[in-house]
Every structure is written in structure tokens, then in C-alpha cells.
Amino acid sequence: MNTSGRFFRFTTFGESHGKALGVVVDGCPAGIEFSETDMMPLLERRRPGLSPLSTPRSESDTPEILSGIFEGRTTGMPVAMMVRNKDARSGDYESARELFRPGHADYTYQKKYGTRDYRGGGRSSGRETVSRVMAGALAMKMLSGNSISFESRIASVHGVSDPGLFEDEILSAKSAGDSVGGVVEVTVKGCPGGLGDPVFGRLDAALSAALMSVGAVKGVEIGDGFSSAEVYGSENNDPMTADENGNVRFLSNHAGGILGGISTGEDIVIRIAVKPTPSISSDQQTVDIHGNKRLISTGGRHDPCIVPRITVVAESMAAVVIADFWLSARAYAPIK
């Protein structure tokens, strides 16, 4: 199930150390200006090898559009995009061929499929998200014409919420051969009211699935999320008012821009919990594929903290979901 979305639907493919990673977006209307350069700034934000905070693997991540664009605009046909892998040192992983790395998908993939592409995590690698960012770029481009935009910020790293301390936390973990996680907050600005479908197509449900489908994410909350479970209804409800034109406005946004699964017109606020990178250099107890107990120290090239690079992935996933519902709202607009 490598397809996401019902209307703005896309299918991703590719492995960490395979030939290429890519995506086919099927369900993008005709008429949108789009080219490789629209993807560049987003891909750059998740590209590895750019700072001591990330893996030293060096990939240019140069995207190529294979179809669906004609004379600079979408035609309504599938938009296929891909990047070729360059710096795929599979040799790094030979030692781990028979070992299950704790915290990784090695064991579950082997259990499920009876085999796995063990090179760099294969399809379960974070590298898979390059496809999502390409799809997100197209979704954002479509939505930008409708004044919908996406922002994100690191809300905390290793439990610390002071941005001035984030880098210290990460480098300190790195020097200890360890890793840390954090919380990322995504905000959708300019989203009109009325996006979302009851009851299994709720906007918050779709956002949750989309964000939780990103590797390393272990929790999702909308608006006040888990905090809302600790207050009174009178504190949590957002009072409503109207502006001079009779447009409904909310006096607070504890709901995070979604009520009954449908957008209210306020900012949509989503927070995700990102676990610490499971690859660490200290010894861990594990087993091999033959069931023997072993010790493992995860080699290869890894991020001591995936949080900074995951922000653009989270924005991309929010964008594809909003794009999906934006198209749905066109389909199901009331009939007078």
C-alpha cells in the first residue's frame, strides 16, 4: 500500500540503495505551472550531507519529471518524478545482512516478507521520504494559487523547547554515540473552512494517518491534543464570533482548526512526536535471522537526530492531505 490519497493520489517507489526513488501523482488537475525548480528548495531541506547534524551520505537529489507536464504546466495526466541514487555504499551494510537492528524495521520486514533489501533499510529507510517531498511540492504549488501555505517548526528536541539549545542537544547525543528525538509542529495557513469528509474521511484522521506514516513518528495531535484531555469543556471550547461581514471567527483555537473532522477556517495545527534515531553506536542486544543472540553496534551513516530534516517531510504530508480534501470539496460542493 504505497498509494496515498483519494483525489490527489500518489504512489511512491524506491529503496535506500536501489536505482532510484520516485513518485507518480495521479489526480492533479490540469493547468498548474510546475517544474523541477519548484521542488528544489524543498528537496534541499531534507537533503542529507549538509550539516554535522545529519548523515554524511551525499546525495544531490536532482529530480527529473518524466511525464504529465507539457509546456510548463500540468496536463491532468500522471506526473511521474524521480531521483536517482548516487552515493549508495551498500558495502556498509553487508555486516548487518543477518542482524536485526533494534528500533528498525529489519525484523518486521523479514518476518512479513521472508526477505528484505537490507541495504540501508531498503524501503523502510527515511530516504523513502524524498518521494513524498516531490509529491508535496506539487500539492503546495496547486494550493499556493489558492493562498494555502505550510509552515513548520521544531517544538522541542529531547524534551527541550528552547530553540537555542537544540543543536547542543543533538551534538551532545552524537558525541555520546547516541541519538535524540523531538516534536515538530506543522501549521496550515489560509485553509478555508469546509475541508474534510465525515466520518472516516475526517481531515484530522487523514492528517494523522499521513503524519504517522512517516518513519520515526510515534504520536500525532491536533490543536491542544493531549492537553485538551486535562481541562474543562468550558476551557477547551473555542468561543465563536463574527467579523463585520458576518464571517464566523473563533476567539481561540484549541481545536487546531478542525471541528467534527472539517476545517473551521482557522490555522490547522498538528504536532508529531519523533522518536530518537534507532541507529546508535553503543552495543545493543539483538538476534540474527537464524535466531541466535548477538550484540550490534549500528554502523553506516546516520542522523543523530532526524527532527530537523523531518520538518519538510511533515509539511509535505500535510500538503498532500489538504490537496486531497481541496479536490474533494470541489467534487462534493452542494447542489443548489
Add this chain to the structure above:
Amino acid sequence: MNTSGRFFRFTTFGESHGKALGVVVDGCPAGIEFSETDMMPLLERRRPGLSPLSTPRSESDTPEILSGIFEGRTTGMPVAMMVRNKDARSGDYESARELFRPGHADYTYQKKYGTRDYRGGGRSSGRETVSRVMAGALAMKMLSGNSISFESRIASVHGVSDPGLFEDEILSAKSAGDSVGGVVEVTVKGCPGGLGDPVFGRLDAALSAALMSVGAVKGVEIGDGFSSAEVYGSENNDPMTADENGNVRFLSNHAGGILGGISTGEDIVIRIAVKPTPSISSDQQTVDIHGNKRLISTGGRHDPCIVPRITVVAESMAAVVIADFWLSARAYAPIK
């Protein structure tokens, strides 16, 4: 989008004060013993009117199976089930016909559809979940034959995690004309390893969507969830070992039974944040459908805390998701 699931797929229908609520399960294999009595204990757990902690609305919630069962077993055909509404006092809601209740879906439904069944929240009512419990009952029955079971507990109410204090918290809020929320934890026991599909069909993503699709849920976490974002990788990784038969076991379960979106064979642990019931009797600022500012005190019959009754709904949603992936695993079992 009132359909959930790809394999164990079901569609729900019905409004709070309409004629009936029901579900059609399409995708249940033949051969499972199932009758109305299998649903009774679950429906009873969510039935209103049973305690001072819940709404006084009295519904017997007597289920009727309309199709798909022959000689006591499923035939592989769609299983349609429904309950008729009995105690639907629409009159209670006439006053709110033109008012948007804060924290409810009134405004967003009106905005989206240009109309709404305002009687008791219509389709956005918690009453909609009766359909989910019926589907869940069938999923649980199917899975019980494979030793998979579902449990839930209230982890906290209004921030208080001592079960001895839950009732006090709720009744205290009720007497103040207010409401409270809480956290519910669902555990899937006996789930085999290997359920879940990369990358958008991850088991955790599907569980998140299913749970977040329940009204009043504002957050979902798997395993240690948001807490995992605050610890080191060396603390969060679950070390692995093997039992005497060479079967892989985990020495801890911070991951909540899911790695890389696929079940590990350990207990699957999900927690959801439930917001306080938005219906409260104190005055709240709102607007009417004409854009006029108004005050509202929500009448009708409501739960001061939905948490106790939501447990069985949460279990049901977990069950339909596991059922879905259990069928998926059959379809996609490796070919030797």
C-alpha cells in the same frame, strides 16, 4: 467518505435522530459464526442512559442483522446491521436550529454542506459510533478465532490517573455544568508479527486514522508516543532476544508493538486523547447561522464525560483495523 478499510471494509450510515443507524461490512470471509448476541455485550458498554455518568437518553440499541448470515455463519456476502432509533426527542434541539454550538461540528457542517440535520448533531453525533461497534463486534469475532483480543482502560480523566478518582472528577464537572475529557489506552493482545503494509498502509498510520476518526479524539500515540521524543535512542530502542525455539522476543515494548509500520508480535499499545464534551450548560459566546453574535447554553441530554463510553468504540476501531491487515497479510503472503 463513510467507508473504512480496504479488505475488512465497512460503510456506516445514520443520524442521531434519524430512523436508524447501521453498517454494511463488505469483506468478511465466509464461515464465521455470528449473530446479534455477539454484538450485545459491546453495544451495552456504549449504550446511553445506564449511569449518572452518561446522558439520560434511553436507547435499547437492539441490533438487527439484515443480510450476509446464513445458518448462523457468514457467507462472504455483505453483512448489513442496524439499530432503530427510539428515544429521539428532536424537540430538544429546535432552539439550537439556528445556533452554532462551540466545540461541535455545527458550524463546519453548515459551512461545508449549506445545510445540516441539526437534531442532536445529526451525523456528527457520538451516536454514530453505534455502527462502528457493530462492525467491531464482527471483526473481533473473526479475530478471536485466531487468538487476537482487545482490551482498554481509562488511563486518566481530567489529568488524574488514579482510577479511584475518575467518577469524582466527572460528577464534580457535571454538577458545575461543565465537562471533562481523558485518555484511553487500547491494547491488542495476541497479534502476530507481520501485520501492516509499507509505506502508507502502515499499521500505526491506519490505527491513528481509525482512532482519530472517532469524535472528540484529538491525539493518538503508539507505545511511548510523545514520551519517546524526550529520551535517548539507547533508552527507546527495544533490545531483542530469542526464546528457546528461536522465536524473536523483545525485552521491552517502548515501540508499542509496531516497527516500521508492521507488528512485532508484542502487545500493540495505543493511547488516545479525548477532549471534554463540548456540550456544557454555562453560557458561551457564539453566532447564529445569520452571522449574529449570540449566547448559548447547550440544552439536550449529554455525557459530562465521554471517556467511559468511548472505550468500547476505541476497541472496535482497533479491531476493524487489525481485521483489515489480517486479511491483507493473507493476500500478500510471500510466494515461495
Add this chain to the structure above:
Amino acid sequence: MNTSGRFFRFTTFGESHGKALGVVVDGCPAGIEFSETDMMPLLERRRPGLSPLSTPRSESDTPEILSGIFEGRTTGMPVAMMVRNKDARSGDYESARELFRPGHADYTYQKKYGTRDYRGGGRSSGRETVSRVMAGALAMKMLSGNSISFESRIASVHGVSDPGLFEDEILSAKSAGDSVGGVVEVTVKGCPGGLGDPVFGRLDAALSAALMSVGAVKGVEIGDGFSSAEVYGSENNDPMTADENGNVRFLSNHAGGILGGISTGEDIVIRIAVKPTPSISSDQQTVDIHGNKRLISTGGRHDPCIVPRITVVAESMAAVVIADFWLSARAYAPIK
């Protein structure tokens, strides 16, 4: 897979001799006037027991809308509809419990499911189509507001294309204890150009699946269909012209209103081949569920020719497909 459609999506349920047959339409926009009386004329056309040409089984087929309609209009929520079975004489079928009727689905259902509701064919009965007609009625109502309508005619019975001879052919077969089939032609009038999606969502592909999914249908053709395979390209191409307003018109309609899987704006013409009813009273060679060779003469109550009653089913299936693409065209309208 009892769900049809992507946008105007519906799920049917029910067996020939079960409690009820019904449908849940999920994906109908809000605002459409609809009630039971909109279904009556269509249901009447397929109702059994009305003439010597059809089965004497007597069913009033009184539809009940269970949800999704409020104050006379659709609300955007699922529209559940059902009819209860009345004249279900299961006893008629006891003798055939262990016998596979040639030309029926008895054997294939038993083979696939290891069981079957043998009463009147269970779910494989033509009675299942009552659900389709209810869905079709809603689709037609939605489309009628956009001047799209549906017609059908019997093109031939038992190879005879003179309408004055149809009744003779049927009654002659009936008196011989035999049955006949025929060809039905459905025409969609007023369909705008631009409906249909490449390449697997072609309008002709969707119409074919929808019509072929009706029991007894063994062939589908669009426009000139099989005849187009016998002429030159210069004869088969439809020349194009423009009216005084510059609107494109076709000077002929060999294509049956569809080019490249997308509607041209001309009438859409579909023909289906309906096989003779497999239930006949003469002895036929068969086997029982234990693998013993047997003779069978199909008792029960049957139509000597299903063609007259299938016309409204065929129109209904065409309507749900057009409704589906009409919504799709809204979703995917080009972005300027």
C-alpha cells in the same frame, strides 16, 4: 466487493430470500430533493409479478429511506435505502439445496465460499438488482437537474429485432419450458463532453464494468461496437463540424458518444447481451454438492426472459456511472 463507484459510491447488500435488500449511497452532494416517491416508478419497472412475462413472485418492493435525507433533501451524508422481502418461499428451494443448477452461480459460490445461501440464488439472484435501481434513482435525480437523462429499449429478443414479435418469442419459450435472452440498448441523453478519466477510468470501461456486473449480461458494446471491427476507418470515423456558436458537433455517432474514454457530448449508446434465463423446466444434466451426477428440472418462480425487466437496471447502472464521472469532472476541472 459490493461497492461501486469512486465518487458517487454505493454499497449494496441483501439476498433473494433474506430479510431485506438495500443500498448505502456514500458520495451524493447535499441539496438534492429526494424521497421514496422518486424511486417508485423505477422500482415498478423491475418489480416481479406484474405480467405473464415475468416471475409470479409477488413483492411490493416498498422502499424505505433510513438516513441522509433531511427536510426533503440530501444532506451530503450516506443515503441508506432498503426494501424488505415479503414473498420469500424458501421451501421452493429445499429440493435444490444440494444440486447445482446449470447456468447459475450455485457451483461457483459453493466452490469459492464453501457454503451458500441456496434460497433463490441468495446474493446471486437477480433480486439483488433492486438495490441498484434505488441507487440509480438517486443518481438520475441528481443528473436530471443537469439535463442528463436515460432511456433504454429492447433491441432484440432471441435474435428477433421486430418489437411486435418480442412477446411471442417469450411466451413461446415459456410454453416450451424454455427461456430466451436478448439485447438491450441504453442511451444517455444530454451528457456533456468531458466526462471520463484516462486511462483506467475511461467512461466506456466503467460503463462496461457496471453493465457486465449485472447478472445474465455476457457482452457489452459502445456505439457501433462489434460492427465497427468490420468496416474501414474512413467509414467508422465520425466527421466533425461546428455549429454557429463554434461548438463542436459530430456528423455521425459511430463512436457512441465516447472518444479516448471521454464523452464527446453526443448521445452515449451502450448495448448489452442478455443470456436466456438459466432456470428452465426441462431436464438438465448436473451434479450435486457431493459430486454425484444428477438430473435437474429447475422449479421455483422464474422469468422466461429477463430482458424486459433488465432495462431499468441497465439504465440505473448507466446513471450511477455517469453520476460518478460528473462528480469527478467537478473535482478535476482545470485550474486556470
Add this chain to the structure above:
Amino acid sequence: MNTSGRFFRFTTFGESHGKALGVVVDGCPAGIEFSETDMMPLLERRRPGLSPLSTPRSESDTPEILSGIFEGRTTGMPVAMMVRNKDARSGDYESARELFRPGHADYTYQKKYGTRDYRGGGRSSGRETVSRVMAGALAMKMLSGNSISFESRIASVHGVSDPGLFEDEILSAKSAGDSVGGVVEVTVKGCPGGLGDPVFGRLDAALSAALMSVGAVKGVEIGDGFSSAEVYGSENNDPMTADENGNVRFLSNHAGGILGGISTGEDIVIRIAVKPTPSISSDQQTVDIHGNKRLISTGGRHDPCIVPRITVVAESMAAVVIADFWLSARAYAPIK
């Protein structure tokens, strides 16, 4: 909607004169040996430029597998495959930029999307089917391990059913600047009984959609198809018997291997009507995109008859459908 299938699901992309055409198969189990060489013989059968009966466009159609294969076998991950276009002389089509070619999708695409890649028909070109053949190759490989195979034959060309005359018919049309169509018959051998799902997932419905989705196909029939509408039930029913092991056998196969939408275990027989190639060199009446009446003689490089090259496409489409239901049957096998 460029995705086909529910279980063996694939998405195609690419235009006639774009950079590449390809397919992503999502839903193929792990463990199947597969490489580019498995595709070669099939691609060769549809490759252009091989005979005077086909277009002189020269494409090597060299496939490249981008993902999903590891150590020679499928891993359960998406299998992305593509061929790059080589001999794309877009210049040939400049003249037709503003003209709608009769019988082609030019007008309907322009009408629907407000734009179109007019180079060689863009996405509506028969060249799109190269993606289908790649998907079909993988489906056939999976099924061949289960002794299911696919055959096809040309049943007629231009109404002539003597194979010795096919080439004459085509060359005669070609020399007259005209084109011809024909009928192709596909047979599925070795298909077990029990494939197919009621009621909208009927095997015959799915095959019809799959075959009708191929450009130029205007009709589909199963078994005796339209002929079955002209005979008595006593002639059309296939009598049943049992072999020495008690296995059910049919004494004839008018049904074409499908009853009630589910395979019987006999050969599955499908026939499709292929219209004459719309590109012909004689003058035809048309309009341009501005609504002016014009004459057109279709230049470019075309097949005078697409029938010979469509056979492998038809087999491929049958294969992906059977693969889909083969996986479905695993998912929904009865539970004892």
C-alpha cells in the same frame, strides 16, 4: 485514474512523445523471480517498426526496473519499471497542433482539460500500452507458478475470419490510405474455479473494464457473448458432470468459464472488438481548436491495423485482472 486493480494494483504514466513511459506495480507478493528479460518477449510483440503491418516508428522499448527487486526476486515493495522514448519526432505533429483528428481523443482531451499534449496523441496514444505490458509480464510471471497462462488469437480482421487473408486485408487497406479493425480472442488457461467477487467485483465485469480501457476497443464479450442472446436457455446452459475424483466439470463452455461473476475452472474466453485505426490519409472533415471547419489528412506514423499488436496488450490486461482476483481469493478464503 491511471491506477488499475485492488490487490495487484498498478499505476501507469507517460506520453507518446514524453521522456518515458512506465508503471509502478504496488501489491505484488514477495518471492517471485523477475527481471527485465521476463518482459522482453512480450514487449517485442507490441513493439512498433517490426513489419509493414505496423507503424515505422522505431523504439527499442528497453525496460528498466527501478525498484522492488532484490537479488532477482520481488520483495513485496513497489516494482517500478519504465522505458525511455527514443524515436519521438514531435515535429510530425506540429501541423495537427490546432486540429482535432476524427476518431481520436484530441477533442475530448482538449474539452476536458483545456489543454493537451498533442504530440502523437500524448497520453491517449496506443504507446501508453507499453506500461500495461510491463505490468502484465509481472502478473503472468506470478501466475505461471500457479499454472495459469494466457493465449490470444486474431478471430477476424475487417470481418474476415480466415487467418490466411488477414495480411491481405491490412495491406489492402494501407495501400488505399485507409485502415481496418478486427476481433481478438483471449483465453485464460488453467484458471482455478472460485476467482471473482460478487457483485461489483465480478470477474467478467473486471475483465470487461480492463479490456475496454484499451484504446480502440469498442466491445467485449465473455464466452458466447452476443450470440448467447439469440439461443434458448436449454442451448446456452452448460451441463455439468463430475470426473472420477468427484471434481465438477462442464460438458460445454458457452459461459466462457465464468458463472455469477466467478470462474468455473474452465477456460476463460474473452473477445474484444477493435475499431479501425482512426489515422487515415484520406481527407476528413473536422474543426480546429478555434471552432473553424477544416479538412485533415492524418500524417505521422501509424498502424493500418492495430489488431496484431493489440493481442499482447489484451493478454496483459487479462493477466493483471486474474492476478488481482488470485490475490483476492487468498485474502477472502473461507475461515473454517
